[in-house]
Amino acid sequence: MTQAIHLSAIVPVTEGRYDNVAEVFVEYRDALAATGSSFEMIYVLDGELPVVREALRGLKGAGAPLTIVQMAKPYGEALAIMVGFEHARGEVILTLPAFRQVEPRALGGLIAALVDTDLVVARRWPRTDPAYNRVQARVFNWLLGWVSDVEVRDAGCNVRVFKRRVLEEVHLYGNQHRFLALLAHQRGFKIKEVDTPQAQADTFRRVYSPGTYLGYLLDFLTVFFLVKFTKRxxxxxxxxxxxxxxxxxxxxxxxxxxxxxxxxxxxxxxxxxxxxxxxxxxxxxxxxxxxxxxxxxxxxxxxxxxxxxxxxx
Incomplete structure (x- = not known):
């Protein structure tokens, strides 16, 4: 008889950034195994990504608890999360980046914090990455606070754990994964932010093209309209x-x-x-x-x- 899955970890992999696939997988797997709950890991490849695909197939061949979903072309991280959710069997959903953002040992605490809430967002604290990253994050978080009364101080962190019914109610597309907490709060779900040690390897200075920043601004305006005026x-x-x-x-x-x-x-x-x-x-x-x-x-x-x-x- 197949064991019931309690937790499904979804790892969207995009062209933009990913660390050593095998090392990150092992770190995540060991951290989830330490919780004592049954779990599965779902990697969603947003595009071809042949290097990542071959590394994951090697892990799968070695018996890793892993499902690989290959997208025909890049559709965006938010849609990759939704596709992973369609293949998830757990009542608890955990989204993880394909690169190191928080210390894996802290995942158990995030999962445990879900007991009295619907969605837990990790806040990297204390921040050890470059000051330029922190300035960008403060501006982004301030804009989110202006749009909604939900207090999220690290919306750029891709580590989130939530109950299955959250994504059953909130549909993501484009790059709306950054606004999941805000959209879930709009639907009446309880949100909690938990301080989590930042990964020592998360020192990458994130400088994007003007087109990328313009895209972020348009995404913000879209969510602003959805939150404030969709029904009015x-x-x-x-x-x-x-x-x-x-x-x-x-x-x-x-x-x-x-x-x-x-x-x-x-x-x-x-x-x-x-x-x-x-x-x-x-x-x-x-x-x-x-x-x-x-x-x-x-x-x-x-x-x-x-x-x-x-x-x-």
């Missing part, structure tokens, strides 16, 4: 549309006042064209918000925006 689109588009419309209206009033009181002709005034365009644009943005509200109202029965913690009958 008119509030977002109404604020933007009203501001644009109001600006155009004020410019128009000013031009009319100049014409009536100062005798200034309107025929060759570019500002008149600008104000007219702003008024039209504001009305269009407001209309988009109204259409969004109609769509939400029409499909309200299909949209689940809550999570039930417990039913006592």
């Amino acid at each position: 689109p008119l509030r977002f588009f109404g604020i933007v549309g009203s501001g644009v419309f109001g600006l155009g209206f004020l410019i128009t009033l000013y031009l009319i006042a100049e014409r009536l009181l100062g005798g200034v002709a309107l025929a060759n005034r570019p500002a008149l064209i600008l104000s007219s365009l702003l008024i039209i644009l504001g009305i269009q943005v407001l209309a988009i918000g109204l259409i969004g509200e109609i769509i939400i109202f029409t499909h309200a029965r299909e949209i689940k925006e809550y999570t039930i913690a417990e039913i006592v009958n």
Whole structure:
């Protein structure tokens, strides 16, 4: 009879960064074995990655408790996590990076902390990586704190442990894995952050291209909209549309006042064209918000925006 799996560890591997595959696997495996719980490890390869694939196949051939999922092409780390979740059998899900971020010996404490919460996020502390990394992290964490009232001081850490029902309720895509705690909190799940020793090998200075930072900004704006205005689109588009419309209206009033009181002709005034365009644009943005509200109202029965913690009958 097959032993029931308690914990599924998902390790997404992307082209961007990974350490020695065999060494990291052994460290993770030994740390999970020390917890005494039954577990499985699922590696999701986001793209070809032939070196990683061959190393994992060698471990699998040696009898390692390992499942290898090969993606046809790169789809992003968030989707790789969702694919790993589809193949996971455990009631507890652990996401781990393919590189060293925290000391593996601390994984048992993270798993134990899940008893009274739904999602545990590791916070690397004390931080020993370069100051440039810490500045980036502080800016990112400050932005997240501005969007939501959930307090996560190390959202860039990829080590998280959570109950299965979290990913059953929260669907990730693109690069939204960084915002898992925020999205889970929005659905009503309890979040806890646990200080975890940073891996001594996590000293890589992370400098990205301008395009990468722009992508992070767009991801943040996407999550900002999802958290604040998904169920209330008119509030977002109404604020933007009203501001644009109001600006155009004020410019128009000013031009009319100049014409009536100062005798200034309107025929060759570019500002008149600008104000007219702003008024039209504001009305269009407001209309988009109204259409969004109609769509939400029409499909309200299909949209689940809550999570039930417990039913006592």
